[in-house]
Structures are given as structure tokens and as C-alpha cells.
Amino acid sequence: MSIQSVMTTADIAARRRARVLAALGVLVALLVLLSLGIGPVRLSPLTVIDALFGGGSDVQQVIVREIRLPRTILGFAIGAILGLSGAALQGLLRNPLASPSLFGAPQSAAFGAVLVISLGLADVRSWALPVAAIAAAFASVFALLAVAGRNAGLLILILAGLAISSLAGAATALVMNLSSNPFVILEIAFWLLGSLEDRSFRHVVLALPFIVAGAVMLWSQRHAFRALSLGEETAQSLGVDVGRLRLSVITGVALGVGGGVAVSGSIGFIGLVAPHLMRPLIGHDPARLLIPSALTGSALLLAADIAVRVIPSTSDIKVGVLTSIIGVPFFLYLIMRERRALGGGVA
């Protein structure tokens, strides 16, 4: 076999990845148009594009640009950061079952936000909310990796994640328990379910900078994930600063997930599902999975957010509920598939 043939097969794989990426881009664009068009007033994609760029009636412009655009932007951005965080955590821990929600990051972020709301430190539109959510998410991921240690097996990670998300859940419940105002409790309870409804550009401004910063941080580490597939020690011997990498990933995930949770409540399982959907198409290279996982995350959350508007029901279904309802059975399926590795007790 010659150098040419060695490189040709690599080229074929690269072309395939480019096609998948293009298809994902088209899918996300269609979902964005759909998301802008669906609601109490249904608008055709052409009307949506028209209204988006200043055409159409005033009412149509207000509906598309002020009511639905923030929601769609948040759906896109939060879905993307969840997918990216999932892929990054799976790369860091070299484990296909890693994800922010299994490790209690969104739950902890929600606790941080709830604490700030119930203490009356801030209303739901202030900067204190994302900052508290990010701090809590950072603490949770940091604690998880500290408890699990280096080269942790799957069992330890899942158990530590279970403990941390239970703790965050209990702490959130305690805050609600101690709260004297029943309206605040109700508001928090609904907010916890996770939703993109009635979000304004104020919310976009609150969340987007953190999400972008987190995404940039995770993306900047992509090549290190690839070297890490040989284990931490070998990655270090190849010139990867593993300590810095871990800190970057924890910070990136905390920034992105914390920023997202602060405006949407907790939306789970997108980070777990997105990389799995991409592996059969893109391959297992953790660096190459990042962008496709982010786009898949966007597509999943946009689709779920469209679904909650379309599914007929007496009261609103929250998008966070829907992603969990779909995500948890998928997680069970993954466990079944990985049963052999899990049974062996090694990751």
C-alpha cells in the first residue's frame, strides 16, 4: 500500500464529514425558519424571511422579530452549547456516557439561579442569575472530577454525578421549602421544568455572551481531545497540558451550561444524545465530533421547541420535560448497548 492510497481513504472520510456537516446546516436552517413560523399565528417560511428582513405587515414583523426570534436564537444557542458540552465531556473523560446532565451540571446551575431568585437578590432578568448559575455549574463539574479523580472509571463518574445532581436537587427543594411566598415557589417550579417560551432579547443578551465564551473555550481544546484518546499520560507526553485542559473544559461547560440554564431552566439529555447520533456518520474522533454535535444539539432543541408548540394539550408542555422524556429512554438504550463494558466494571 502506498502513501497515495493511505491518504485517499482519509480524503473519502473527510468528504463524507463535509457532506454530513452541510446536511446538518440545512436542517438547522429549516428548523430555524419553522420555529419562526410556528405559533398561534402560523407564517409560511417565505413570509418569515420577508418579515425578518423588514418586509410584510407590522404585526408579522413584531411576531417574527420580537416574539419568536429571541426564542429561536436561544433554542439554537442553548442546543448547540449542550451538544458541544456533551461532546467535550465525552472527549475529556473518554467515555461515551458522559454528559452535563448526568453529572448534575444543569441541576446545580438551576440551584444557583433558584437561590438567587428566592433570596430576592435578583429578578429573573438580571446578570446575577447567569453568574450564580455558572458558579454553581463550575462547582459541580469541578467537584465531580475531584471526587472521581484522574482516569476514573464509568461507574465512579456516574455514581458521583448521581450524588451531585441529587444534592443539587435536594438543595433546590430546600430553597423552595424554606421560601415563604407560594407564588415564588410556583414560578421556580415551572422555571425548573425548562422552557424557551416568552423569552425576549434581554434573555438573549444575558445568556449569549457566556454561551459563546464557553463554546470558544471548548472548541479551542479540540486537538487535545484527540491526543487524549491515548490516555492522559500519553497525551501529556505528546505536549498536552492535561491539567489546563481539564480546567478549560470544566470552565467552558460551566459557562455554557450555566448561561443557558439561567434563561431556559434545565434542559437535559441533549448533550448525551447529540454526539451519539453523530458517531455513526462522522466517526469517533472526539475533535471532529464537536461541531456536528453542536449542530445536532441545535436541531434537537429547535425541533423539541417546535414540537411543544404543535402537540395539542390543555396546558403548555415544557421543552425540558420533552427532552427528558425522549432522552432518558435513549440513555437506557445506551446502557443496554454498553452493558458488557458496564458489567465488567471498567470504562
Place this chain on the structure above:
Amino acid sequence: MSPFLTAQGVGVKLAGRLVLKDISLSLSSGHLVALVGPNGAGKTTLLRALAGLVPSDGAIDVGGAALLSLSLRERARRFAYLPQRHLMHWPLPARDIVALGRYPHGATDPSRLTPGDADAVLRAMQATDVVELCDRRVTELSGGERSRVALARVLAVEAPVILADEPTSSLDPRHQFDVMRSLRAAADSGVLVIVVTHDLGLAARFADTVLVLSDGRLAAQGAPAEALSEQILGEVFRISAYRSEYQREAVIVPWAGI
């Protein structure tokens, strides 16, 4: 020839325990050095200390530069490190794993190698005879195939020093020879190769120099026949061995415990 890698009074403390004490070495390019010693003697720790993967006291110089003055990437270009277990966590094609050997040279994306990097990858794959495996997923390879891919990754660095931790363990005799021959060829081309092994026979057969570690100290160093003397085998390994010579190479076969 001036030594390429020197260590002066190197000590390593792990979890409060002194694992290596006052190790001094000077090793030259083009040599294959076998590092032997009983379990827990500190062989792996010494290898990691030389590569700068664990902090150590004392001074280590490589190619005329102090190890501590080098950045992680500069170290990575000087030392190619083959760990004991060939961890490969994702089912990546073997080609991509070997291409990771070019990571210290800035080739972080295996699908965008410069012609120079691609040549180095191909040379390494040819040297270990894994070109045919390049599209196979590493997780589906046999133990022998995986160890050859891992070795190719190390050769692809084209570093002046190769540190290999038990590269022949869990391999059948034929694959053990293949691996040792590849490392011997690297040494003959001017690389300093340091191999940790429990196989005293292989050490005697392939190494120019043998370092014997015992309880964190260097108990002996020299040509195989001297370093693995009857006295050292008795004191350090607590074994007796059948000793002979065949085709002007030392033959040492561990025979009984004493």
C-alpha cells in the same frame, strides 16, 4: 561521543514516599538501554521522570538543555514515550493513532498532514509493518497488532530519545522479537532507546547497556553480561540463572529462585 541524556542525583517522591533516590546516569545516542529490576523498583517512575512526566529533584539534561527549561511541546519533541498499557479509547483508524506521533510537531489534525509529517507517519508504519492496518479501527486489532500500532505512533515522533515501558509484555515470542528488532533498528539509526523490561533474556540479547534498579537505587549499570552478573541477579532479583553465550551475545535464562 558525548552523552545525550544525563541525570544527576535524581530523586522522585510519590505520595510522600521516596520512590527514586539519587539516580545518576549518562546515556549516549545510538544505544539501546534496558532498564530492569524487580516489581516496584521504580522503573516506570524513572522513565516518567526522564521524560518530565513526574516532577523530580536533581538535574536532567537532554541534548545539552536542562529538562526544566523546556516547554511541554519541546519535551514532547525530544522524548517519544510508549506507556505500559496501550490505551486507545476510541475506535479510531490506526492511521490517525500513528499520526498523533506528529502532534508535538504541530500536526494536530491527522487529516491535514504536511507532506513531511505524512512521510514520517508512513516511515513509522513501514518500520513496524502496520501499513496494511491503516484503515482498521484500533479497538478491533489483536494485541500484537495494537502494540505495533502503538510503537509506530512512538516512532512517528522521530524523537532523539524513545522511552518504552514494557513494550513486549503480553506479546507472543514472535511479536516480542518484532518489537525489539524495531527498537534495535531505531537505536542503530542514532536514537537513544530506553526499554523497561522484565525479560532478562531479551535485555541481554538486544541491549547495549543494562541499568539495574533496586528499591529506587541504581544497583548496577554496564554491558549486559556485567550488569546482570550472578551476584546482582542474586542480590537484586534473588534468582539464579543459566548463563552462556551464543553468536557473541550474552544468554541469560532465569532458572530458579534463591
